[in-house]
Amino acid sequence: MSVATESLGLDEMFGERSSPSKSNSDSRRDILVTAANCFRENGFSATSIDDVAHALRATKGRIYHHFRSKTDLFFAVYRMGMEINFRATEPHTRGDAPALLKLARMSVAHSIALMREQSFQRVLAQGVALHQQGSTTAAQRETLSELIDIRNSYEALFRKAIEAAAQQHKIKLSDPSIASKSFLAVLNSTVFWYSPREDNPHAEQLAIARELVTYALRGIGADMPDEALTFMEQSNDE
Amino acid sequence: MSVATESLGLDEMFGERSSPSKSNSDSRRDILVTAANCFRENGFSATSIDDVAHALRATKGRIYHHFRSKTDLFFAVYRMGMEINFRATEPHTRGDAPALLKLARMSVAHSIALMREQSFQRVLAQGVALHQQGSTTAAQRETLSELIDIRNSYEALFRKAIEAAAQQHKIKLSDPSIASKSFLAVLNSTVFWYSPREDNPHAEQLAIARELVTYALRGIGADMPDEALTFMEQSNDE
DNA sequence: TTGACAACATACTCGGTAGTATGTTCCTCT
DNA sequence: AGAGGAACATACTACCGAGTATGTTGTCAA
Structure with a gap:
């Protein structure tokens, strides 16, 4: 999605350590992109976790596995x-x-x-x-x-x-x-x-x-x- | 609150017909001012009607007497x-x-x-x-x-x-x-x-x-x- | 092969909230 | 004076949504 993560000097600023498990990082990234779209369309508090999960064709479990809370996701x-x-x-x-x-x-x-x-x-x-x-x-x-x-x-x-x-x-x-x-x-x-x-x-x-x-x-x-x-x-x- | 309603030509644009009952209009205006503060501080969907009512030292009844819904108030x-x-x-x-x-x-x-x-x-x-x-x-x-x-x-x-x-x-x-x-x-x-x-x-x-x-x-x-x-x-x- | 763990899905709790239904008080008009 | 309505307060419902607890599946390592 044109958000290429090259190795610039900014990584440690955002704590994006290149994790060994590839699919894990990809899944997390997909959640972030989808959540960004939901937050854009409906705002933070008007967006439910279930909304994001539905847009992902998944369930809450997936999101709460990667993020502790809705605020953390935001x-x-x-x-x-x-x-x-x-x-x-x-x-x-x-x-x-x-x-x-x-x-x-x-x-x-x-x-x-x-x-x-x-x-x-x-x-x-x-x-x-x-x-x-x-x-x-x-x-x-x-x-x-x-x-x-x-x-x-x-x-x-x-x-x-x-x-x-x-x-x-x-x-x-x-x-x-x-x-x-x-x-x-x-x-x-x-x-x-x-x-x-x-x-x-x-x-x-x-x-x-x-x-x-x-x-x-x-x-x-x-x-x-x-x-x-x-x-x-x-x-x-x- | 420095929102003086003089008789300009804008009244009919906003439907603020000068109603005969004075206290009614004042109460409504107080609700609007208080609601504006609440919406500013917490945003629309994060502000509950009870929040506005509490800030007014009143209850929901007062707000719902003047406005049909939360969206109407907004x-x-x-x-x-x-x-x-x-x-x-x-x-x-x-x-x-x-x-x-x-x-x-x-x-x-x-x-x-x-x-x-x-x-x-x-x-x-x-x-x-x-x-x-x-x-x-x-x-x-x-x-x-x-x-x-x-x-x-x-x-x-x-x-x-x-x-x-x-x-x-x-x-x-x-x-x-x-x-x-x-x-x-x-x-x-x-x-x-x-x-x-x-x-x-x-x-x-x-x-x-x-x-x-x-x-x-x-x-x-x-x-x-x-x-x-x-x-x-x-x-x-x- | 099995056990351990990651990566989810399912099923539930529970507090908060929009909206309603119904009382209560006071004022006003006749 | 009393009937009616405006201007609220009180009490309640019904639902939604965040967070949790637990089950299920795949994978990898020993």
Whole structure:
């Protein structure tokens, strides 16, 4: 499902130790993907474990064999969604390209990953909502704030890139915090209105990403560098 | 609660006929405000009617006397939230000010209303989520799409203002639809991270609104007109 | 071959919750 | 003054859904 687990340096961050039993990991992954779709369609608390099991053509037993509780399942889906984002974005933070170009490439990669993995991204949105609300147990609350930390570190990736670009290109950011929040708000907005077209949505997604990044960069007073889209040949897997 | 119901032309849009019994309307309004807070804190399906009743220091009977179902209550809260937004924004769409100035004033008013009435705004966000998901009965589905229509007409208010400003100031919008979606995404982003400070949050909210509108306007290639904030003397009610 | 364990399925409990049915109080109109 | 209804509270039902306890099947290792 285009969520290839290559050996990047992020594995230990998400605790995805390459387990010896292959089928076990596959089954778990199928549950995560199916659960992500259910959570997207019905929301967390409106989705029952039986719903996920039915979508899997299985029963609760299978899910509870892999996850301790419904909340645990949700957290695992959240982790996987964040992992997708990191794998898409983090490679572009390195290298010695100009800061603005790096920022633009990060943004395009993030935006496209967002549209390609809609289910997981909506779960991420629900995750922050759950955080603003009150979790049940203390352990869950701790795990949740750990997930929020991961998200914050992801947003910090963008914030640093924005500030680096601003410094290098002599842009004045009156409030870097609000600027980066607005920046990501634009990129993330597709979650609320985008739904993929038929056949090959890749061209459409690329065009939308280009529009969004152009808008977001203008907001901080920068122009979209044309080379920002030239790295996109790699994105044909499967 | 700073939701004054003056006689604007919007009343029939929301069916808030000025009923003769005063206490009835007040009680209903209290339920809506309390329900909005509960929905904000726990989400729709995680909030029970008994929760709302408890927060009201009352019982279910009171709520079910005014609303047929939990979904009806949610819809009423949604309507009230949209009404707040319309009352804040719509006055600035009229008049013969320059298009860009009108757009800026609408945006500032919208942004501040968003921060002042957090509870209702989060319910609005949940409403679109519910729409993307599947409602239960057919009647609810119809009502929900009616509410989405109201929201769309509200967004159309901004889209028209953006296009008018673009035309009048000779700005090139490569994709007006995405531009307006991004524009509103920036203004609405406070829902996810803003929480009011102590005492008088008005100055803080105004500063944030100024930042957001500046960012959003830059995204479409326009500069924030300084007169956009001069209308804000009226906002001291209660 | 067997025993042990993984990977499920089946069958059940039990607390919570939407909705209803029915009382009770107070006000208002005639 | 009394009849009727609005505005609730109380008591109850019926069901759903999270979690558990236990059974079943395959597999692999010794």
